[in-house]
Amino acid sequence: MSDTVLTFNSADLLEKGDGLRFAIPALGPHASGFVVRYQGKAYAYVNRCAHVPVELDWEHGKFFNMTQEWLICATHGAMYSPQSGRCIVGPCQGKSLSPIPVSEHDGIVTVHLDQF
Numbered sequence: 688m689s690d691t692v693l694t695f696n697s698a699d700l701l702e703k704g705d706g707l708r709f710a711i712p713a714l715g716p717h718a719s720g721f722v723v724r725y726q727g728k729a730y731a732y733v734n735r736c737a738h739v740p741v742e743l744d745w746e747h748g749k750f751f752n753m754t755q756e757w758l759i760c761a762t763h764g765a766m767y768s769p770q771s772g773r774c775i776v777g778p779c780q781g782k783s784l785s786p787i788p789v790s791e792h793d794g795i796v797t798v799h800l801d802q803f
């Protein structure tokens with residue numbers, strides 16, 4: 688879909704902290720994705736709820752719920768597994784976020800939009 692890879696410093700991706708957003712021009716002029724860290728591992732998804740195609744984060748970068756165990760959509764409160772992107776509660780139940788391949792080596796997180 689795209690020949691782009693994006694890189695971020697590992698230190699900027701905090702455990703259960705704010706997600707790092709990025710543009711996905713191949714999906715449209717306003718399309719975005721995000722990467723978060725959960726249990727030490729980086730996970731990236733298209734920033735688009737499986738219920739209604741809106742961005743998950745009302746406030747930029749705020750993807751985790753209060754308990755910091757689930758990714759939450761700010762619009763109607765759907766919750767997703769950070770590890771699988773699967774919706775576990777809410778109007779999108781049974782659906783999933785679209786994952787984006789991500790890897791991490793030597794202090795660099797790489798989002799592989801080229802493999803997406």
Ligand code: FES
Nearest residue numbers: 736738760763765
């Ligand atoms: S738009 Fe995300 S839960 Fe409805």
